[in-house]
Amino acid sequence: MKKFKFLLSILMILGLMMAGCSSQDNGGEKKAGDGDSNTIKIGAIYNLTGGQASLDQPSLNAFQLAAEEINAAGGINGMQIEVISVDGKSEPATTTSAVQELVDVKKVKVLAGLSDSTFVLASGPIAQKAGIPFITSGATAPEIPDQVGDYMFLSPFGDNIQAFAAADFALNDLQADTVWVLTDTSTDYTLGLAKFFKERYTAKGGKILLEDKYNGASDMDFSAQITKLKNLPEKPKVLFVSAQPDKCGLVVKQLRDLGVDTPVVGGDGYDTPDLVSLGGVPQTNDTYFTTHVSLGNTDAGVTTFVEAYKKKFNKEPENAFAALAYDTMYLIADAVKRAGSDDSTAIRDALQKTEGFKGVTGTISYQDGQRVPLKSVTIMKVNNGEFEFVKEVLPN
Incomplete structure (x- = not known):
């Protein structure tokens, strides 16, 4: 009988402890699956190996650099950027799988990357179907947005x-x-x-x-x-x-x-x-x-980017694709700020209204429903x- 009472007492104490924990979760903490309101997940799909690597590795470097700068300055509307990167390996099938992972598993709110039209055309429809804005930082086929859909944007000029x-x-x-x-x-x-x-x-x-x-x-x-x-x-x-x-x-x-x-x-x-x-x-x-730009340009925006890249990676930016990716991250941050939330559709709508955004590679405006900017050529x-x-x- 004493053993039974002892066990009953232990069970009652455990039950009270569990109830207390449950009350704290419901009242003061987010439930599992609610996400972190202080973070926005941005997907980066670049071909870090294979034939596209000489364009895409510098691009990812600069994309991450821009995110670090934005975070150090306080983030976007109080949110810190979390860049989630997956290597497409310069293979259309692998790139498509990588985008599927970023959208379905990593639950990114925005997607950016790639420097070749074939890879964007293969993977873009996945983001489009999921309602995730996708800004290609380097692919230049002007038909891409119309072929993929209204969540697809180009950061560079068209071919x-x-x-x-x-x-x-x-x-x-x-x-x-x-x-x-x-x-x-x-x-x-x-x-x-x-x-x-x-x-x-x-x-x-x-x-x-x-x-x-x-x-x-x-x-x-x-x-x-x-x-x-x-x-x-x-x-x-x-x-x-x-x-x-x-x-x-x-x-x-x-x-x-x-x-x-x-x-x-x-x-x-x-x-x-x-x-x-x-x-x-x-x-x-x-x-x-x-x-897209001469990295030897003495324009203040260009020199600031070049010096920041050199400080971070101990070398000068390898090409203009790095500058394009840097601009793309800041373009996303600008759209998220104007959207006022991390809702993907709201971000898409803000991107579409972009006008006069000044970047290292020129000024970006999406006018008259177009999603390819008209920029100068170097x-x-x-x-x-x-x-x-x-x-x-x-x-x-």
């Missing part, structure tokens, strides 16, 4: 704008009225860039002497295409090579090694250290490319392994 700038530069600055066009057929980016270049170049009076192609997913030897170029009865005055960052240097090197010294023009996929490391010095001399030249500023233009 039409940079291709028009490249065509105008070839015709007006290089005085090149004939061109050879070589296109990587394996990606949406390279196909679209070449299409817009040809459209502008021929409309302005330029003549395409030969078009050729290769498969960037597998080809490493471009001697067959270069031989056809060399056998042309009329030699083109400029070469437009629409290539990805892991192949542009190889193409330029093989052109030079086979005796072709004609100026080469390309898009922002050339804005990578891989251009010189794979292409060589001086083989990459007389190569020009369009991009043209760079490779000289003995260094990228030199040539000019900044806004094609009309």
Whole structure:
């Protein structure tokens, strides 16, 4: 009997303790699953390995840097940013799975990243279906928002704008009225860039002497295409090579090694250290490319970003894609602040109303329902392994 009373007393004490704990949870603490009102989860999908890594690793560095700066300044409406990053591994299927994880498992409120249109088109519909705003910091196909949906935004200009700038530069600055066009057929980016270049170049009076192609997913030897170029009865005055960052240097090197010294023009996929490391010095001399900003610009916004990046990572930003990602984080923070909450739909609506947002890579406005900003294009030249500023233009 004494044992029974003792056990009963113990059970009563435990019951009172549990009741007290339950009362504290309901009255003063958040229930499990309610989330942390002091944190906003922002997903970062970048290809940190594979062919896109030279663009995406600097992008993630800068994206995280911007988040740290915002948090140090007090966060957004009292919320601290938590960046959750997953590696897409430069594989569309893996990128799609990574976005699925960020949306369904990590429960991010906003998604940003990627520097290539093919990967965005593969993974963007997942965020769209879930109602999660997705801002690509580096993909440039202007059709992306319409193809994915109303939760999809671009931080950079579209390929039409940079291709028009490249065509105008070839015709007006290089005085090149004939061109050879070589296109990587394996990606949406390279196909679209070449299409817009040809459209502008021929409309302005330029003549395409030969078009050729290769498969960037597998080809490493471009001697067959270069031989056809060399056998042309009329030699083109400029070469437009629409290539990805892991192949542009190889193409330029093989052109030079086979005796072709004609100026080469390309898009922002050339804005990578891989251009010189794979292409060589001086083989990459007389190569020009369009991009989003010159990191040697003395503008206060550019120099502040460059110095912050150097302080954090002990090196200068590798390319303009880092600056784009930095801008993208601040663009998100601006939208969240204006939305007044971390509700994904409210953030999307605030993004759509963005006007006059000033970043390192230019001013972003989404006007007339568009979700691609109209921004100026920077043209760079490779000289003995260094990228030199040539000019900044806004094609009309």
